[in-house]
Each structure stands twice: as C-alpha cells, then as structure tokens.
Amino acid sequence: MDTKYTAKDFKSDQYVRWCPGCGDHAVVNTLQKAMAELGKAPHESVVISGIGCSSRLPYYMNTYGFHTIHGRGLAIATGVKTANPELAVWCITGDGDCLAIGGNHFIHAVRRNVNLNILLLNNQIYGLTKGQYSPTSEKGAVTKSSPFGTVEEPFIPAELTMGARGTFFARALDVDLPTSKDMMIAAANFKGAAVVEILQNCVIFNDGIHKWVSDKTFRAEKSIILEHGKPMIFGANKDKGIVLDGFNLKVVKIGENGITEKDLLVHDAKCEDNALHMKLAMMGKDEFPIAFGVIRAYDAPVYDEEVEAQVKDVQAKKKEHTLRDLLLSGETWEVK
Amino acid sequence: MSEKTSIIEKDKVVIRFSGDSGDGMQLVGTIFSNLSAIFGNEISTFPDYPAEIRAPQGTLGGVSGFQVHIGKGIYTPGDTCDVLIAMNPAALKTNAKYCKPGTVIIFDEDSFTQSDLDKADYKTANPFEEIGLTNVQLVGVPVETMVKSSLADMGLDNKSMLRSKNMFALGLVCWLFNRDLEPAIEMLRNKFGKKPSVLEANIKVLTDGYNYGNNIHASVSTYRIESGDAKQKGIYMDVNGNKAVSLGLVAAAEKAGLNLFLGSYPITPATDILHELSKLKALGVKTVQAEDEIAGICTAIGASFAGDLAATSTSGPGLALKSEAIGLAVMAEIPLVIIDVQRGGPSTGLPTKTEQTDLLQALYGRNGESPAVVMSATTPTDCFDMAFMASKIALEHMTPVILLTDAFIGNGSSAWRIPELSEYPEIKVPYVTDDMKEGWKPYKRNMDNMVRYKAIPGMEGFAHRLGGLEKDFDSSAISTHPGNHEKMTDTRQTKIDKIAYQIPLLEVTGSPEAKTLVVGWGGTKGHIYSAVEEVNASGKKVAFAHFNYINPLPLNTEEVLKAYDKVLVCEINNGQLAAYLRGKIPGVNILQFNRMEAQPFRVKDIVEAINKITEE
Numbered sequence: 011m012d013t014k015y016t017a018k019d020f021k022s023d024q025y026v027r028w029c030p031g032c033g034d035h036a037v038v039n040t041l042q043k044a045m046a047e048l049g050k051a052p053h054e055s056v057v058i059s060g061i062g063c064s065s066r067l068p069y070y071m072n073t074y075g076f077h078t079i080h081g082r083g084l085a086i087a088t089g090v091k092t093a094n095p096e097l098a099v100w101c102i103t104g105d106g107d108c109l110a111i112g113g114n115h116f117i118h119a120v121r122r123n124v125n126l127n128i129l130l131l132n133n134q135i136y137g138l139t140k141g142q143y144s145p146t147s148e149k150g151a152v153t154k155s156s157p158f159g160t161v162e163e164p165f166i167p168a169e170l171t172m173g174a175r176g177t178f179f180a181r182a183l184d185v186d187l188p189t190s191k192d193m194m195i196a197a198a199n200f201k202g203a204a205v206v207e208i209l210q211n212c213v214i215f216n217d218g219i220h221k222w223v224s225d226k227t228f229r230a231e232k233s234i235i236l237e238h239g240k241p242m243i244f245g246a247n248k249d250k251g252i253v254l255d256g257f258n259l260k261v262v263k264i265g266e267n268g269i270t271e272k273d274l275l276v277h278d279a280k281c282e283d284n285a286l287h288m289k290l291a292m293m294g295k296d297e298f299p300i301a302f303g304v305i306r307a308y309d310a311p312v313y314d315e316e317v318e319a320q321v322k323d324v325q326a327k328k329k330e331h332t333l334r335d336l337l338l339s340g341e342t343w344e345v346k
Numbered sequence: 347m348s349e350k351t352s353i354i355e356k357d358k359v360v361i362r363f364s365g366d367s368g369d370g371m372q373l374v375g376t377i378f379s380n381l382s383a384i385f386g387n388e389i390s391t392f393p394d395y396p397a398e399i400r401a402p403q404g405t406l407g408g409v410s411g412f413q414v415h416i417g418k419g420i421y422t423p424g425d426t427c428d429v430l431i432a433m434n435p436a437a438l439k440t441n442a443k444y445c446k447p448g449t450v451i452i453f454d455e456d457s458f459t460q461s462d463l464d465k466a467d468y469k470t471a472n473p474f475e476e477i478g479l480t481n482v483q484l485v486g487v488p489v490e491t492m493v494k495s496s497l498a499d500m501g502l503d504n505k506s507m508l509r510s511k512n513m514f515a516l517g518l519v520c521w522l523f524n525r526d527l528e529p530a531i532e533m534l535r536n537k538f539g540k541k542p543s544v545l546e547a548n549i550k551v552l553t554d555g556y557n558y559g560n561n562i563h564a565s566v567s568t569y570r571i572e573s574g575d576a577k578q579k580g581i582y583m584d585v586n587g588n589k590a591v592s593l594g595l596v597a598a599a600e601k602a603g604l605n606l607f608l609g610s611y612p613i614t615p616a617t618d619i620l621h622e623l624s625k626l627k628a629l630g631v632k633t634v635q636a637e638d639e640i641a642g643i644c645t646a647i648g649a650s651f652a653g654d655l656a657a658t659s660t661s662g663p664g665l666a667l668k669s670e671a672i673g674l675a676v677m678a679e680i681p682l683v684i685i686d687v688q689r690g691g692p693s694t695g696l697p698t699k700t701e702q703t704d705l706l707q708a709l710y711g712r713n714g715e716s717p718a719v720v721m722s723a724t725t726p727t728d729c730f731d732m733a734f735m736a737s738k739i740a741l742e743h744m745t746p747v748i749l750l751t752d753a754f755i756g757n758g759s760s761a762w763r764i765p766e767l768s769e770y771p772e773i774k775v776p777y778v779t780d781d782m783k784e785g786w787k788p789y790k791r792n793m794d795n796m797v798r799y800k801a802i803p804g805m806e807g808f809a810h811r812l813g814g815l816e817k818d819f820d821s822s823a824i825s826t827h828p829g830n831h832e833k834m835t836d837t838r839q840t841k842i843d844k845i846a847y848q849i850p851l852l853e854v855t856g857s858p859e860a861k862t863l864v865v866g867w868g869g870t871k872g873h874i875y876s877a878v879e880e881v882n883a884s885g886k887k888v889a890f891a892h893f894n895y896i897n898p899l900p901l902n903t904e905e906v907l908k909a910y911d912k913v914l915v916c917e918i919n920n921g922q923l924a925a926y927l928r929g930k931i932p933g934v935n936i937l938q939f940n941r942m943e944a945q946p947f948r949v950k951d952i953v954e955a956i957n958k959i960t961e962e
Contacts, residue, residue, distance in 0.1 A: 022811070053806045057682045058648075061814075069811050069824065074803040076651055077813030078644070079674050085641035089648020089656070090803070092634060095608050095804050097652065115644075118637035124748065317634075321627045328628035333596050336629060337764045341536065342583045345763075 017042040020052055022072045033184035033210035034063060037131060039068050040187050041100070044194035048098075055098045058087040060107040064131040064210070067102040077106075081112025084119040088313075095314040098198065100129045105146040106136050109165050111134050113145070117174035120203045122313040127197040128205045130167055131184075135216035153215075167207045168291030170306065172284045178204040179291060180304045184211060185224050189235060189302055196304050202312050223300055232329050236290065236303035241274040244299050251275075252290075259289050261297045279307045353524070354567045357702035358417025361519065364441045366403055367410040370512035375412025376759075378516060380584050381525050383761040386693035387416040387571055390726075390872065391687030392423035393757045397614070397698045404457075404465035409440040411554045417571050423758060425948040427589055429522065431515050433457060433489070435473050436466035438506045446555075449483040450566050452518060454511070456490035483566055487558070489514050495919055496554040497547055506589070509544075510551040517555020523569050527556055570863055580763040587729040590762065591659075591685055592622035594733025596629055597765075599655040601734075602741055607654040609645030611664065614697040615753040616687035619659035633653065639667035642878070643684065645748035647671060650680050653802035659681040662682050662704045665748075666711065672746050673712045675889035676838065678812040679789070679798050681740035681747075683950045685733070688752040688868075690944035699944035700754035702868055705922040708748040709897055713836050717842040719747040720897040722868035726755050727762040732894060735849075738773045743798050743845055751827075752895075752918075754946045755869040773821035776800055783807040796841035846898040852906050857887035862960050863910040867893040867923050874916050877952035881912055893923070899930060914939055914959055916952055 020042040028034045029272040045055060055073040059065035060083035068075030074097075078086045083101050091099045108116050108130050119126060135153065136142040142155035146167065150159040171179045178200045180193040190208060197204035209220045223232040234244035234252070240254035249264050251274035262269045279287070294300035330336040361378065363371040372393055379389045394411040401408030426446040432438040434457040445451065463473060470476045474484065493514050493898025497507045520527055531549055538545035556693040599606035610620040610633065624633045632649070636642040643658040645851070650656035660668060665686045675682045688704045708720045719739055723732035729751055736749040778786065778801045788810035791798040801808030810822070818825035819833050854863070856878050864872040871892045878890040891906055893899070907913050907927065915924040916939040924938045939955040941947060 051806070053809045054804055056652075056803050069813070071811075072809055074651075075811035075813075076648075076678070077811065078647075078814065079670055079814055082640060082644045082671065083646035086648035086651070087634065088634065088641070088649075089607065089609060089645035090634075090652045092645065093605070093649035093652035093654045093656075094634060094803065111643060114637050115641055118641070169729050299950075317632055320434075321630060321632060324627035325630070330628060333593060333600055333629060334764060334766065337583060337593070337628070340583060341380070341533070342581045342764065344581050345386070345579055 015046040015049060015052070015257050017046045017247070020045045020072050022070050024069045027066065028063060029214055031213040032063070033133065033212070034067065034102065034131065036184045036187060037064070037129065037190065037208060037210065038067055040190045041067075041129070041194060042071070044191045044198070048195060048198050050098045054096070055100065056090055057100045057102060057138065058090065059083050060100040060112055062104040062107045062136070063136070063212075064102055064104040065107060072272055081110070081117060083107065083114040084126070084128070086114060088119055088124050091124055091126060091314045092317055095125065095318055099126050101126050103128065103130055105130070105132045105134060105144045105167075107171065109145040109167065117170070120171055120174040120176040123177055123202045124312055125312040125314050126199050126203050126291065127194070128203060129194070130205060130207045131210040132167060132207050133210045133212040134219050135212050135285055137212045137215055141215035166292065167205070171205045172288050172291070172306065174183050176205060176306070177202040177308045177310050178304070179207070179287070179306045180204070181207045181209070181291070181300075181301065183209050183220065183224050186302070196307070200307055202310060223294075232299055233302055234299040236277045236279070236305055238277055238279040238304060238307070241271055241276050243271070243274060259293065259298070261299075279304050281310065282308050284295050284308070352567045353570050355570050356417065356476050357571070358415060358420060359429070359569055359571055360413060360415045360427040361429045361431070362411060362413040362427040362441060362444055363431045363515065364411040364437035364874065365431075365512070366437070367408045368396065369399055369410065369433050369735060370509070371410050371412050371433070374512045374516040375414060377530055378519055378525075379414045379416070379569055380533065381520070381530055382414070382416040382523075382571070383528050383582065383584055385525065388418055388420040389421045389760055390415045391586075391759045392754065395419060395698055396698070402465075404434055404436055404462055404464060406436045408464055409437045411435045411437075413444070413816070421876045422949060423946070425950055429519070431519065432465070433511065433515065434463050435468060438473060438479075439466050439468070439477055439921045442477045442479055445479060448483065450483045450485060451479065452485045452487060452515070454489035455486040457489050486564055487518065492558060493551055496551050500543070500547060500550070502543070502547060507547070510547050513548045513916070514555035514558070515555075517552045518559045519935065521556045521559030521568065522566070523571065527553060536865050542731060555597055564570070571754045578763055582763050585726055585730070585762045586618070586757055586759040586761040587723065587726040587751050588618035588757065589622050590689065590726055590729035591723070591733040591749070591751060592619050592626070593621070594730040595655070595657050595683065595737055596631060597730070597767060597770065598734045598737030600629070601767055601770060602655060602737070602775060604653070604655040604775075606631045607646060607649035607656045608659065609636050609642045609649065609656070610634070610659045611636050611639045611642040613639070613661045615689055615756050616659045616661045616664070616685065618756070619685060619687070639664040640671060643668040643671040643682075643922050646682060647675055647680055650682050651803070653804075655683075655741060656681070657685060657737070658686070659685040659747055661687050661689045661697070662707070663694065664826055665704055665707055669712045672718060673716050674814045675712060675718045675746040676712070676718055677814050677816075679744045679957050680812070681744055683733070683736045683740050684746060684748045686748060686750050687756040688750060696944040698753065700752045700869070700918065700946060701944050702750075702752060702870070702918040703922065704750060705896065705919065705926070708750060709926065710948060712896060716838065717747055717839050717897070719743070719845060720750065721747065721895045722750040722893065723755060724868060724871035724892060724894060726760045728894075729755060730762065734770055738771065739845060739848070741773055741775050742797070743795065743841065744776065744800060745842065750868055752869045770882060787820075788812055789817050789822040791821065791837075795844045796837055843898050846901050849895045849898070849900060851902045852891050852893065852900040854889050854891045854906055856881050856889040858889075860887045860889035861911045862888045862956070863907065863913045864888055864890045864916060864956060865892070865913055865923070866916045867896060870916060870918060873947040873949050874952055876949045877956060880949065880953050883955045886957070888956055890961065896923070896926070912937055912959055916947070916955070918942070918947065
C-alpha cells in the first residue's frame with residue numbers, strides 16, 4: 011500500500027459547517043484516511059456533489075472539487091470521468107439528491123457503469139430543507155411534510171442499484187469507521203460505478219433512525235459483514251449463520267440441528283447473477299441481519315474506458331486526423 | 347437534347363420537391379442541390395418536413411417538401427417556386443401556395459386516382475382548378491407506370507419498385523435543368539453501395555426518368571442556370587447549418603489544442619449535431635448521448651471542468667430544461683457552448699418548423715442575475731464561423747455562450763469553401779501559470795477583462811473547489827456577505843460586457859443616405875438583405891444592419907441605431923430583439939415587423955413592410 015499521503019493531505023482549510031454530532035463528520039474523516047491509503051494524488055482526485063447536507067463535503071477536501079446543483083452531481087461526474095478517465099472521481103450524494111431529484115442520473119450512471127466511487131449517505135430525511143421525508147423514509151414516517159405519516163413506499167438503494175444493472179454495491183454504517191473505510195477503498199479499487207450506501211445519522215431531524223442496528227449493544231446480532239469467499243457468520247458470539255433454504259435465505263445457529271460452518275453460504279460477490287446479492291441486500295427484517303460489506307462486485311466493461319477505446323480504435327483505422335483532411339476526403343468539388 | 351424543346355437562360359430558379367414523407371423527397375432534393383453546386387451554382391435549400399415520421403400515406407399531414415434556390419446572387423431558398431414536383435394530390439394541395447403564374451408543375455398522373463383525391467380532401471374532379479392552379483404549366487407524367495416498366499426485368503416486388511419513384515422525378519428534373527447524371531450516380535453509389543440491388547434499381551430509374559424527359563418532347567422549356575462567377579477559389583462541399591456548427595466546434599477544439607466533448611439528448615431539429623459529432627471520433631471527439639437534456643449539459647459541464655472544449659446541443663424545450671445548469675456554469679465561470687437550434691414553440695410547439703422565439707429565454711431565462719454570452723448565426727455556412735467564435739469566447743472568457751441557430755438554417759444548406767484553420771484566429775485558454783501557485787484561489791481573475799484563471803484536475807498545486815454557492819471575491823470561499831454578492835454580481839456582468847471589445851462592430855449596408863434602418867438577427871439575414879436590395883433598387887433609400895452578437899451588443903450599436911429616424915426590427919417572433927434593444931438603448935424609434943407562421947420570412951412581405959413604414 012502506498013503511504014506517501016496522510017489524511018491531512020486531503021483536508022482543506024475550510025471550517026466544517028455540519029451540525030455537531032452529524033454522521034457526515036465521520037464520513038469526511040474516513041474518506042480522507044481512505045484516500046490517503048489509496049495513494050492517488052490529491053490533484054488527480056476529484057470530489058463531486060449535488061445539493062444537500064452531505065453535498066457540502068467537497069469543500070472540506072483538498073482535492074479538485076465541484077459542488078454542483080441538486081441531483082446532477084452524477085451527470086457532471088460522468089462528464090469529468092469520460093473526458094479524463096485517469097482521474098479518480100468520487101461522488102458524494104444523499105438520499106434526496108441521489109434518489110429523488112437525481113434518480114434518473116443515478117440509474118443511468120449505474121447502468122452505463124461509469125467508473126465512479128459513489129458515496130450515498132442515507133439518513134432517510136431532508137436535512138438542509140429542515141426535515142421533510144425522503145424517498146428512503148419508511149412508509150408512515152412522520153416528518154414536517156408528512157405530519158400524519160407518509161403513504162408511500164420507500165426505495166431500497168441496493169434494490170434500485172441492482173435493478174439498474176449495477177455492478178457494485180456495498181453498505182456501511184457511519185459510526186463503523188473501519189468498515190466505512192474498507193468500503194471506500196473497495197469502491198475505489200473496483201472498476202465501474204461503485205455504490206456505497208452509508209447509513210448516516212441526522213442528529214437534528216431524524217436522530218436515531220439507524221439506532222436499531224447502530225447501537226453497539228446489539229449491532230453484532232442485527233448485522234452481518236459480508237466478505238467475498240468467506241462463510242456468512244454473524245452474532246456477538248459468531249454463532250449464527252446464513253444458509254440457503256430452497257429459493258430463500260434462512261438464519262441458522264451453528265451447533266444446533268447438526269449445522270456446522272461448512273453448511274453456511276460462502277459469499278460470492280463477484281458472480282454476474284445478482285439474484286442472491288439482491289436477497290442478501292434486502293435482509294434486515296425479523297431475524298435477518300442487515301448486510302454490510304461488499305454485497306456485489308461484478309467486473310464488467312466500464313463506460314469511460316469504452317468511450318476512450320472506441321475513439322482510439324477509430325483513430326487507428328482512419329488516416330485523417332485533422333478536420334481539413336477529413337473534409338477533403340469526403341464529397342467535394344473544386345472551384346478553380 | 348430534344349431539338350423541339352427551347353432553352354431558357356436564367357440567373358436563378360427555385361425548385362420545390364414534394365411528396366409523401368416516405369417518398370424520399372429530401373434525398374432527391376439534396377442530390378439535386380449538390381449537383382447544382384458542383385455545376386457552379388450558388389444554392390440555398392429549405393427542407394420542410396412534417397413532425398410525423400410516417401403520417402398516413404397520401405394525406406395532407408404527411409407531405410414532405412424540399413425547396414432549393416439555385417443560380418447566382420442567392421441569399422434565400424426563395425418565396426415561390428418556378429418548378430414544383432408533386433408526387434400526389436396531397437403534395438399538390440399543400441404546396442399550391444408556393445406556386446406563381448407560370449410555375450411548371452410536374453406531377454405523377456398515376457397517383458391522381460379518385461381515392462388519392464379523396465385522401466387529400468378534394469371535393470371536385472378537377473384538383474388543379476379547385477385549388478386555384480389555373481395559370482400554371484402542367485406536366486403530367488405516369489411515374490408509377492414508368493417505374494414499373496423500367497424495373498420489370500429486375501425481379502423486384504411491387505413495393506421495392508415503387509421506392510424508386512423519387513429517382514424518376516430526379517431524372518426528369520435533371521433533364522429539365524440540363525444536369526449531367528454522372529455525379530448523381532456517383533452520389534447514389536456512395537449512399538447505396540452496400541445494397542447493390544437498390545443501387546442498380548435507382549440508377550436505372552434515374553436514367554429512364556432523364557430519358558423520358560428527353561423523349562417526350564414536353565412542351566416546356568428546359569433551363570440553363572448561370573453559375574456564380576465571383577466565387578472564391580478552393581475546395582467546396584455542401585453543408586447544412588447543423589453540420590457546419592459541428593465542424594465549427596471541431597475546428598475550435600483543434601485550434602485550441604483541446605479535445606471536443608458533446609453532451610446531448612436527441613431533440614428535433616438539433617439532433618443532427620449529435621449525429622455529426624458522433625461520426626468524428628477520428629478527430630478525438632467524445633459524445634455522450636445523455637439520459638435527458640439536463641444530463642446533456644451537465645456531462646458537458648463536467649467535461650469542461652476536466653479541461654475539454656465542451657458543448658451541448660438542443661432546441662427550445664431543451665434550453666428550458668438546461669437553464670439551471672447554465673446558471674451553474676455562469677456561477678462557476680466555466681466555459682461551455684450551448685447550441686439552440688430554435689423551433690416553433692411554446693411547449694412542444696412545431697418541432698420541425700423554424701422560429702426565433704428563444705432569444706429572451708437565452709438572454710434572461712435563468713434564476714438570479716445570470717449573464718451569459720448570446721450570439722446567433724445567419725446562414726448555414728455562418729454556423730461554422732459562429733460555432734468557432736462561440737467556442738473561442740467561451741474558452742477565453744470562462745463563460746457559457748449560447749449560440750442561437752434555427753430549423754431553417756440548421757437544415758438548410760449551401761455550398762461552403764473548406765477553410766484552412768490558419769484563416770481563423772488563435773484561441774488562448776487563460777490557464778494558470780506556475781508562478782501563480784503561491785496563494786492561488788480559483789476566483790482570482792485578470793482585472794483587465796475580469797476573467798478568472800483556469801486550472802484543471804491533474805495540475806499540481808492548483809486543487810480547488812468550485813460550486814453554485816456565491817463565493818468571496820478575494821478568498822474564493824463560500825460567502826453570503828451582502829457587499830460581496832453585489833461585487834460578484836457586478837464582476838460577472840462586467841466580464842460579459844468586456845467581451846464587446848473582442849467582437850466585430852455592427853456593419854451597415856444599403857443606402858448611405860437612408861433615414862430608415864432595417865434590422866434583423868440570426869437566420870433571417872438572407873431574406874431581409876434581399877428585401878432591402880429590392881427596396882433600394884426601386885428607388886427608395888434604406889439601410890440594413892444584422893446582429894450576430896446580441897449579448898454583449900457590438901460597441902457601436904447605439905451610435906448606429908441613433909443615426910436613423912426609424913429602425914424596423916424584423917423577427918420571426920413577437921418582437922424579442924425589439925424589446926431588448928428598447929431596454930438597452932432607449933430613445934430609438936423602434937418599429938417592428940413580425941411573423942409567427944413558423945416559416946421563414948417571405949421577401950415580398952418584408953418589402954411591403956419597409957415600403958409601408960417609409961411612406962408613413
């Protein structure tokens with residue numbers, strides 16, 4: 011691993027303006043550490059965002075950065091990466107920015123498989139506009155714009171990503187710094203549109219929304235960290251696991267009913283078929299733990315490189331590389 | 347050539363091809379225009395096609411037309427036609443308004459059956475009389491019968507045979523205008539080379555159409571059209587405005603030493619720019635067909651931030667969708683070229699028809715005080731020069747530039763001399779230099795022209811953050827300070843105002859003794875110019891000025907306008923430039939001539955308008 015940079019090299023001189031206790035503080039600090047570890051120079055890195063609390067993040071990074079307009083960060087990032095595939099392009103977005111106003115750009119960036127690292131900070135609320143429900147708020151959520159509870163179903167970001175034929179999806183908790191950092195590094199090392207959902211707490215308008223899993227006293231029982239090639243084990247005592255039961259997943263206890271570690275599912279994040287990835291990503295209700303870690307990482311051709319390759323390919327086949335030469339090779343006539 | 351057919355010498359003539367939208371009228375019109383250009387004629391074309399790809403066959407809604415004006419001294423596609431080709435009664439009815447006394451009408455007799463007449467809503471048995479075409483020369487030709495017998499031995503089915511009907515018409519017109527068929531056959535080879543049976547059928551029918559004209563001893567005269575003689579030497583090609591815009595962008599990228607990036611979403615009538623640039627990968631052009639209009643401009647903004655010459659192409663409804671992103675480019679001071687090929691509006695409006703109704707949208711259609719450069723192109727070939735200049739201004743002044751063309755010049759074509767790039771000015775991007783590193787901030791600017799310096803990702807020592815939030819003039823950090831906002835607002839405006847020193851002065855032509863000035867902008871130049879010429883030739887004295895640059899206005903605009911008692915502003919809208927000029931330069935007697943037919947002007951209407959105001 012390249013150690014020529016430290017987190018400090020990625021910190022800008024701007025005062026961080028998020029509310030005290032906001033989950034975004036952890037994300038920016040973790041990102042600076044992850045980028046230092048990755049070793050790509052700050053001036054070869056670009057951080058792009060849309061609008062919302064989380065989208066302020068580029069100002070706090072000592073990289074090239076662009077705080078754009080609501081929902082459009084991914085479209086702008088697509089342009090940056092397509093123009094110059096050499097750059098490391100990070101996108102910071104929230105559940106409103108990414109999945110409501112920017113939903114169209116999100117599904118298309120994912121579908122095209124543009125080589126972007128997309129950090130989707132999901133706090134299930136609009137913070138910057140002071141507390142309206144978002145496209146990820148649970149049905150029934152009582153907010154300023156839904157005083158009697160919402161009557162609409164939320165998006166599950168993982169389901170949407172895979173529905174848009176996404177190649178990479180990972181999930182982490184804002185307060186779980188090591189996993190967050192690992193997921194950022196995994197996203198950066200993956201070629202393609204890498205979506206990392208970070209469950210993030212809004213202390214002001216939606217405090218404790220992820221408490222059911224973030225609370226350390228029962229986090230180990232409520233979550234599983236998936237690792238490619240490793241059996242699916244979880245629980246404070248590492249005594250629970252996931253098995254396949256027909257077409258469905260099932261939680262089992264190791265040692266009960268003759269179940270051993272060998273009976274458990276081994277995570278294959280890299281397969282093309284996303285059926286199991288989808289099932290794993292949808293866990294989190296009843297006895298099922300919510301899945302953190304890299305849920306899907308399927309290698310496929312990436313958009314920006316394909317665009318570049320096509321240009322190079324045509325250039326190699328055609329003799330004419332200036333406008334005038336190209337025009338003279340077409341249909342013309344001479345006036346003498 | 348038949349001896350019995352006399353030859354008329356003319357210096358210009360207008361031919362209009364019309365038929366079902368599936369009849370291939372655009373193709374034969376284009377081929378005939380190119381043949382004429384190769385022959386040495388000046389050309390101006392006007393494709394006039396319906397929004398529906400295939401309206402029901404034979405109906406009025408499905409008529410597609412292509413008009414070309416050939417000869418010398420050609421500035422417009424012409425108000426009325428000398429020759430009309432009508433492939434069916436619907437085409438005849440729709441295009442009767444373009445005929446004048448003496449117009450030669452070549453029509454397909456075989457498609458004038460009772461059922462054809464019914465489909466086109468004729469009420470009587472004599473279609474020509476019914477629609478008032480009495481003083482014209484009718485040349486009925488059994489095109490369908492002829493095509494079938496021409497292709498009888500080729501083993502084609504009925505439908506395939508009839509696809510070549512347009513070639514018979516083209517052959518006839520080539521005969522009528524004494525055009526050599528060989529270059530036409532060459533063009534067909536280029537187009538249909540990969541489909542030998544289609545190629546063979548088309549060549550056969552084309553040749554038979556020509557011979558038919560030659561053999562029937564039709565009692566019409568054939569034409570010999572004078573070629574333009576003052577033309578500059580060089581290699582020429584035929585371009586329409588959309589193609590010329592595309593090439594102008596490529597030329598600017600080459601001149602600036604940058605890659606060209608286009609982010610775009612298909613929209614009539616601008617889509618050909620996306621098509622054209624997508625073909626030019628050999629020149630390093632990258633195109634992204636985005637998921638929507640907003641992503642079209644946003645990918646371009648991203649590419650510009652990354653260092654490319656970036657553009658987006660659209661039409662009115664798309665410009666509306668892009669307005670927030672244009673505001674971002676204004677705020678972040680990012681170079682960007684936005685091409686708006688205007689069409690009839692509002693809303694979906696008349697997608698395939700022309701209009702000049704986006705001027706105020708381009709100037710003012712954004713939130714906040716959001717000044718951008720607005721300029722326009724006047725002719726298909728001028729689209730090349732203006733796209734080049736739009737790119738130059740955007741890159742050198744770090745600003746979005748909106749270039750307004752329209753469906754008329756976007757689709758219309760004329761002959762264009764392929765230039766050497768050395769004929770065009772240098773483009774100098776205001777990059778940061780190494781000595782600026784110490785204490786550099788992204789909104790540091792050159793105080794002479796107020797342009798900020800450009801650093802692109804990858805440059806060490808210049809990492810910076812841009813954004814849509816207001817920034818402090820000195821520190822470039824986010825600022826809500828009232829005094830600073832006023833200063834930044836003024837700075838952004840001054841930056842645009844100073845561009846006036848870089849653009850040409852407004853040129854005045856026509857009579858030097860005139861008391862009336864006729865004014866226009868954009869794609870109406872040919873028509874207004876022709877009208878002014880005609881009025882001056884009749885002994886009156888009027889002057890003419892046409893705007894390419896609208897924001898900022900040329901430096902001498904006030905001086906020019908104030909020198910006249912009356913200024914007649916001619917526009918295909920309800921007075922948008924007129925309103926703008928009244929606001930910018932109070933105290934000028936501004937009068938208006940406006941048409942809202944979503945069609946190009948007619949020269950005679952402008953002549954009437956000028957005559958009327960000079961008599962008052």
